[in-house]
Amino acid sequence: MNSVRRARRLGKLAWGVYLGGLITVLWLIFVLLFAHSFFEGVTLEFPPRGLTLANYLQITSQFFPALRMSLLLGLCAGIVNMVLTIPAGYALTRYSFKGQNLLNAFFLAPNMVPAISLALGLLALYSRVGMLDTFWGLTCALAIVTMPYMLRPVLAAFHDLDPSLEEAAWTLGAGRWRAFLVVTLPLIGPGVLAGLLLSFIIGFNEFTIIIFLYGPKNLPASVWLWNMLFMYGITPQFAAAVAVMQLVSFAVLYVLVRVIGRRYLQGVVF
Amino acid sequence: MTAVRVEKLTKAFGKIVAVDSVSLEVADGQLAILLGPSGCGKSTILRCIAGLAESDAGNIYFDDRLVNDVPTARRKIGFLFQRLALFPHMRVFDNVAFGLRMQRRPKDEIARRVKGALALVQLPGFEDRYPRQLSGGQQQRVALARTIVTDPDILLFDEPLSSLDAKLRDELKTEIRRLHRQTGKTTIYVTHDQGEAFAIADKVYVMHDGRVEQEGTPLDLYASPASPFVAAFIGTNNFIPAVAGPRDPTQAGLIQVDALGHRFPATGAETVREGDPVLLLVRPEDIGVLAAGASGPETNALVGRIAVSTFTGTSTYLEVAVSDQSLKAAVHGPGRFDFIGSVGREVRLHLSRCAVIRAGGGA
Numbered sequence: 001m002n003s004v005r006r007a008r009r010l011g012k013l014a015w016g017v018y019l020g021g022l023i024t025v026l027w028l029i030f031v032l033l034f035a036h037s038f039f040e041g042v043t044l045e046f047p048p049r050g051l052t053l054a055n056y057l058q059i060t061s062q063f064f065p066a067l068r069m070s071l072l073l074g075l076c077a078g079i080v081n082m083v084l085t086i087p088a089g090y091a092l093t094r095y096s097f098k099g100q101n102l103l104n105a106f107f108l109a110p111n112m113v114p115a116i117s118l119a120l121g122l123l124a125l126y127s128r129v130g131m132l133d134t135f136w137g138l139t140c141a142l143a144i145v146t147m148p149y150m151l152r153p154v155l156a157a158f159h160d161l162d163p164s165l166e167e168a169a170w171t172l173g174a175g176r177w178r179a180f181l182v183v184t185l186p187l188i189g190p191g192v193l194a195g196l197l198l199s200f201i202i203g204f205n206e207f208t209i210i211i212f213l214y215g216p217k218n219l220p221a222s223v224w225l226w227n228m229l230f231m232y233g234i235t236p237q238f239a240a241a242v243a244v245m246q247l248v249s250f251a252v253l254y255v256l257v258r259v260i261g262r263r264y265l266q267g268v269v270f
Numbered sequence: 271m272t273a274v275r276v277e278k279l280t281k282a283f284g285k286i287v288a289v290d291s292v293s294l295e296v297a298d299g300q301l302a303i304l305l306g307p308s309g310c311g312k313s314t315i316l317r318c319i320a321g322l323a324e325s326d327a328g329n330i331y332f333d334d335r336l337v338n339d340v341p342t343a344r345r346k347i348g349f350l351f352q353r354l355a356l357f358p359h360m361r362v363f364d365n366v367a368f369g370l371r372m373q374r375r376p377k378d379e380i381a382r383r384v385k386g387a388l389a390l391v392q393l394p395g396f397e398d399r400y401p402r403q404l405s406g407g408q409q410q411r412v413a414l415a416r417t418i419v420t421d422p423d424i425l426l427f428d429e430p431l432s433s434l435d436a437k438l439r440d441e442l443k444t445e446i447r448r449l450h451r452q453t454g455k456t457t458i459y460v461t462h463d464q465g466e467a468f469a470i471a472d473k474v475y476v477m478h479d480g481r482v483e484q485e486g487t488p489l490d491l492y493a494s495p496a497s498p499f500v501a502a503f504i505g506t507n508n509f510i511p512a513v514a515g516p517r518d519p520t521q522a523g524l525i526q527v528d529a530l531g532h533r534f535p536a537t538g539a540e541t542v543r544e545g546d547p548v549l550l551l552v553r554p555e556d557i558g559v560l561a562a563g564a565s566g567p568e569t570n571a572l573v574g575r576i577a578v579s580t581f582t583g584t585s586t587y588l589e590v591a592v593s594d595q596s597l598k599a600a601v602h603g604p605g606r607f608d609f610i611g612s613v614g615r616e617v618r619l620h621l622s623r624c625a626v627i628r629a630g631g632g633a
Contacts (some may be wrong), residue, residue, distance in 0.1 A: 172369035
């Protein structure tokens, strides 16, 4: 009896050690860079010396415009996505038609194909229509990349919604628009918000595609970091900028997990 | 007040014809039931009447107004959904007030009418609860209040009681009948439960494979089923192969039928001619069971041996072997105790209320 219990406790301990080790390895890189942002120096030094906030103050004037650009891009890409995705989700769940599964797969595909192919395609298109280095050009590119992240939770929300709720609103005298706004939209709200936040994070951090399409007038944070890296290497200032981006991302992720719950993140971040 | 007329309604889903040229006529203030097994098309008809589904052919009239192209919101109907469809993000008050708000009624009128509706379904004081905080029966009542509060012309009920347990179902059945008496609204009610249908209906349409198999009062359907399907679907029946004999010249509607070596007078099937193969129908509850030696009426009597005996408390159900047939008989009342564990005993059966239908087809 006792030995069984002891074995079980040992088993639990082993799992704990395993998971703890895994998470430590995963996070070590983040934590190291984060820690360095609080120390003096021109390069990363070991052991670090001189605790300071100077790194953060030094980057404000150059980094913050880029950070603002990224925040705006992420937000606008999310909103554009939301407007496009809600009707798509409605149609994909309410009606059944030939080729529906294929269409579903196509909608979810953009983040499964090589990013470089999308980037070069957009580069060819944008250079022709003059959308390189424009805010809306970048927004559209990000909207394409993040669409699957928006569509998945929105589809889940529509899927969970009993169609008779909207029908009930019709029978009670509500027109189609009214019923959608008063009944359907509030009920898919959590899914939409989840999609919005996910789109935002992905758009905010995006690098691979935007590096081909950005310009001096529209310089997002991720590309700014890349440029910094080329000019100065990994400096404590660089670490501070990265830390800020991480903080934004984690804050949004926290809201996602705690406020919205995992239902709408199934298959996306879990 | 409004009568509903459905003319040759047809609706197919892909290759499956859900509703096949169905016509209904529900008079003003009547409570009509669409009764049938699942997949028979009854819900589809209701959804077409509500405008929630579009028909492929046929017309729907409210009084003399053709409503085929009128959107649901403007049909002035009340629809009670099978899954209730209470708005989970709204309190009971807002759920019930929804329809009145769509009509842009003044605030005090809304408050008064919501209160009245909740009182009518015996849920006063529940205004501030959310649907998830209510029991199944209470949710049902809120849904009912929401459906009637707008004073619709027509009430459409889509199996609203099927998710409830038997006791609650009985209670709400009575409630719906009471509400119908009080409001006198034209009501069309869909169910697969014959007991539910009989408890509340003025008129029943029995549906099968997208068609109306028979329409009539509960008594019509029970006593003179028009087809084997109706005979089997409404309650339990004994189907005894038989041959039609001569009609009784003295009593209209009666026909002599030969079965199990006896001749029985039976009702129904006007088109049956002498010599036709028919089925003799007898309800288990219309078979009197007597001990073999007991004295009783000599007509319509058969002798058999009990093969199965099931005591359920309120009744004893018997299966009695009579020549090569097995007849189901139900014994209610005080006599039920005499047949507990009676397998093998010889009994005398007395068949009353026999009906006849054509073998293998309709009337």
